[in-house]
Structures are given as C-alpha cells and as structure tokens.
Amino acid sequence: MLDILEGDYLVTENFACWSAEIVPVADIDRYQIIDDPDDQLGWQKTALLQAALRENVTLPPIVLAHSTPDDRGRYGLLDGRHRFNAAHLESVPLIRAWVAHIGCCGGPAADHPAQS
Numbered sequence: 001m002l003d004i005l006e007g008d009y010l011v012t013e014n015f016a017c018w019s020a021e022i023v024p025v026a027d028i029d030r031y032q033i034i035d036d037p038d039d040q041l042g043w044q045k046t047a048l049l050q051a052a053l054r055e056n057v058t059l060p061p062i063v064l065a066h067s068t069p070d071d072r073g074r075y076g077l078l079d080g081r082h083r084f085n086a087a088h089l090e091s092v093p094l095i096r097a098w099v100a101h102i103g104c105c106g107g108p109a110a111d112h113p114a115q116s
C-alpha cells in the first residue's frame with residue numbers, strides 16, 4: 001500500500017475530487033489481492049473481516065482512486081486492502097468506498113484523467 005501512496009497518487013492528491021460511492025469489487029486493482037501464503041497477518045485480518053461480512057457487519061468504506069481502466073481494474077486501492085480482500089473472497093459484489101477522482105471531476109472524460 002505504501003508504495004502506491006508514495007507514487008503518482010500522492011502528487012496529485014490535492015487536486016482530487018472525493019465522492020462516496022458503491023463500487024463493484026471486480027473493478028478494483030486485482031494486483032492488491034493477497035496471494036502470498038506467508039502473509040499470515042494479512043490472512044488473519046482478512047479472515048476476521050470475512051467473518052464480519054458474513055454477519056452483515058457494516059465495515060468502514062475503503063479508499064480508492066479512479067483511474068484509466070487497464071488489466072488491473074478501474075480503481076487503484078489506497079486504503080482498505082484487507083476489507084477489499086475479504087469482500088473478494090466472500091464474493092461480495094459491491095463495496096462502499098471513498099473514491100478520489102483525479103482530473104476527472106464529474107466530467108464526460110471520466111476515464112481519461114487530464115495530464116495537466
């Protein structure tokens with residue numbers, strides 16, 4: 001997560017428009033899906049959140065950055081990796097998120113952030 005925060009998004013963060021949205025889990029950066037069998041803490045946290053989802057506990061929104069669609073998805077993940085993984089593993093279709101729109105605030109070119 002930190003490498004993302006320190007990357008392109010941080011530079012443009014001040015220019016982002018934020019909105020609360022319901023986002024398809026399948027559209028979120030799939031490179032953020034935990035696949036490391038040695039990440040025991042990650043799996044433990046995710047398992048707890050999966051249990052919460054099964055009990056219909058409302059989890060805090062995750063934090064995403066809307067970006068140009070590619071093979072990773074339409075949304076970069078800024079915060080909430082374990083909540084995202086829990087939703088993915090539980091096959092939850094939609095997740096609540098704060099979404100940063102960088103250079104595409106309500107404009108018609110929402111999937112083509114301006115390179116200003």
Ligand SMILES: [Zn+2]
Nearest residue numbers: 066101104110
């Ligand atoms: Zn946008």
